[in-house]
Amino acid sequence: MSITEDTESPSPELMLAFYRRLYPFRSIFGWLNHEHAPTRLFTHREFSFTLQGDIYLRYHSFNTADDLKKQVCSLNPTRFEIGPVYSARPRDKKTVRPAAFTPTLRELVFDIDMTDYDTIRTCCSGADICARCWVFIAAAVRVLDEGIREQFGYKHLLWVYSGRRGIHLWISDREAMELTDEQRRALVGWMTVIQGGKEMHKKVNVRTGSRPLPPSLQTALNSLAEVFGELILTDQDCFASREGWEALLRLIPDTGIVKELREKWDTGPHRSSSEKWEDLKDQGRKYKGTPRRTALQTAMEDIILQYTYPRLDAEVSKHRNHLLKAPFCIHPKTGRVCVPVDPNRIDDFRPERVPTVGQLLRELDEIATTDQAEGAEHHSDWEKTSLKPYVEALDKHVMALMEETRRAKRKTDLTW
Amino acid sequence: MFSARERFLDTNENTGQVQTHSNLKYRFRLNFYDTPPIEDITIEEFETCALDRLRVLAEIESSFARNRPYDELKTITLAQCQKYLPLHSSSAITVDTDAERRKDHIGHFVLRLAFCRSEELRRRFVKAETALFRIRYESDDREERGKFLGSRDFDWIKVSDGERKVYKEQLAAAAPTAKEVNVDNENYYKVKWTRVPDLVEKRRVFLKGGYAYVPSREQSSIVFQEFQTSLTKALEMTAKALPRLDEDTRIVPILNNLSQGFLAGVSSEWSTASSTEGDGITADMVEDLARRHFPACMRNLQETMRRDRHLKHFGRWQYGLFLKASRWVLGLPIEEAIAFWRKSFSNIQEDKFNKEYRYNIRHLYGLEGKRANYPAKSCTQILTTDQPGSSDSHGCPYRHFSADNLQTALLSMYSSQGLTAADLPEIMNTVKAGHYHVACTRVFEITHASRGVKKGEGVGDGESVTHPNQYAARSRELERGKAEAAKAEADGDVVMG
Incomplete structure (x- = not known):
């Protein structure tokens, strides 16, 4: 069940109505600004717009949430993106010295995209996504x-x-905002495990020699081992096809074991992925107490990581001046809203249940026909649609951020 | 304006007493350069301290550009330091360690003044200085280094025994090799992870709640990072204060000279001026050669690259092959070529350069791709093939520049070599008639008139310019001829005398 078929690109009219009546500009403002009165975090922030026909406008900036809304409604972009806070207002870029225009602050962002999993997922490929691949x-x-x-x-x-x-992560902690490009690179380096292109079979090289995994990865491995069993072995059945199990065998360094397993699987091609994984474990048991077993154990841990560890688009996170699509934009191909996701309930999240712009506006129309008393003010029309829980989720996030800012301010006040 | 202690030191020296360590003004060989020197110094000292230090830093820079491995860089730098900037440990009795350290101290602060002026200079200075600090740190006496570290607050929190026990397993697993693991005997220090990004990137520490647990053997990482950040900050401060200095007519020219030297890599020319006359040319010499010998097309590329710190594809192709061509004297070897381009593309980050441009240059030299021995482009090829697009800078200026741009360019490039505005009408007429090579030849004649080239002689025997390398080769030939003639004359004088 692919979700790209039952949706389509929204028309400019739909987009405009969405921006006018539904887009939560106030919440986005609060989220970027960390307090109620506009600060540099908002006024010196770069916004860029993608208009119909892939026209790209950069270095816009605004004083208030209403300014932003006005511009968005007049340009009616297919989407807009958020960049860093610069040392000057981005719209003044051409009038200030280049040296006086540098990115200073920026949320730390991450981007995970399903296409990076194409080599391992068996259910869909390319732009398609289904409930099964969402597990990755x-x-x-x-x-x-x-x-x-x-x-x-x-x-x-x-x-x-x-x-x-895919999914984006924005981190708004003060320290994260202040990270330099070098520090961002280091953090991404710490987080990146899957490396090497298409032509590289073994993409996990995180150990020095036969040392144990670094502690952070050991923790990750413990939770991923479970996912590996359910997702890779059972649901995706990654090692069922010859191509799949050859890929698996390529990751095992012990040629003796590889040869034995290949013979076994050649004669019984219908063995499931779980059975094949058991075969591997059996090999381990056979060589119990020998270095061969340790090597196999290490290889198996690396395989689990290679098939389940997050595959990050590192370039997005490394530079402060990278632009990333704003939350609550409409995906131009699917018409779906880019809604916040609760990481604690990520397993229950169903991409196909995310409202589309068409659906939201229909909901509004239905209210309008039943409730004629509605005035001209549309500021919080989202409250009447299925967008409500998502905006509330963002508002809750913003509240915590503002509380933190208040606390930090009070603390500096005390030092006087 | 001597401080009391210094006066005391002075009397010490005058009476020939042996200095004792407690009297030393500089207690440590290493210096974080937190405080500037506040004594009177002569203008000569000001300059020599800086120049000697610059020689060392320039060597470090060019080692980076050449991608030398760290060990090699270290050996070279130590040798260079020995020569220009010796710095002995406190235990050395026969040397005046205080004078050495004073020179080190002054040199650093003078160069700060010279290199704080642009983002680019600051970045390069910090990089080279940090490398120098690291090399000295590593070659420092263990005990003295310990004392030095003790003298400064690095704001690290020692991990308590209790905490160490709790995370014992994780701390052990974070160590890169098994034999180094002995969590119980190792001291750990907690710092904000942002202070040790290099250790974090390689997962060489245990990380919790934003704090990195750094074992004492990795302590140096914190020190280097601290050095780098404090220097970066200090340079920015200096840059802000610098305009106040602009009135000082004695110092500003020296500072300008120093910073230019670093940018153009002339500094190595100062130390080895004679080697410029040798056969092989090196990366550092290109810019100077360009000024003296290159035809307009190549000078334009050199200047564009200097300004933009980048050249587009066809520009690289045209200029790269020109520099490579050995048939016409130049012949920049591949290692030098890579060093040259690396230096010139100074805005490009290391890994991007290695990924995209290194291959490009090796391709030019027939070491990649179809491995063809590409010849340098002749004038005909430059004039007729690969016409420059709107943002390109390759091609032939006589043909591809607008009339007024060409005139400005010619004057700015060649007026120091004798071209005047009065020569322009003649040149522009030939250009209008479409005789680009004639115009170029004429410029050659004018700019080499001081070498005895007359109108109509062209690049020798009335030949006109048909190849940029021919132009450059003839120009160098003439210069060498003159140098030899001068030498012969000088020798003759001696005989006569």
């Missing part, structure tokens, strides 16, 4: 969310569905 994303979200909170100590994480086949 869910596993990635859990590992990343937990890792960042636990290891880096960040608290203000906002996960946003990208509208089609």
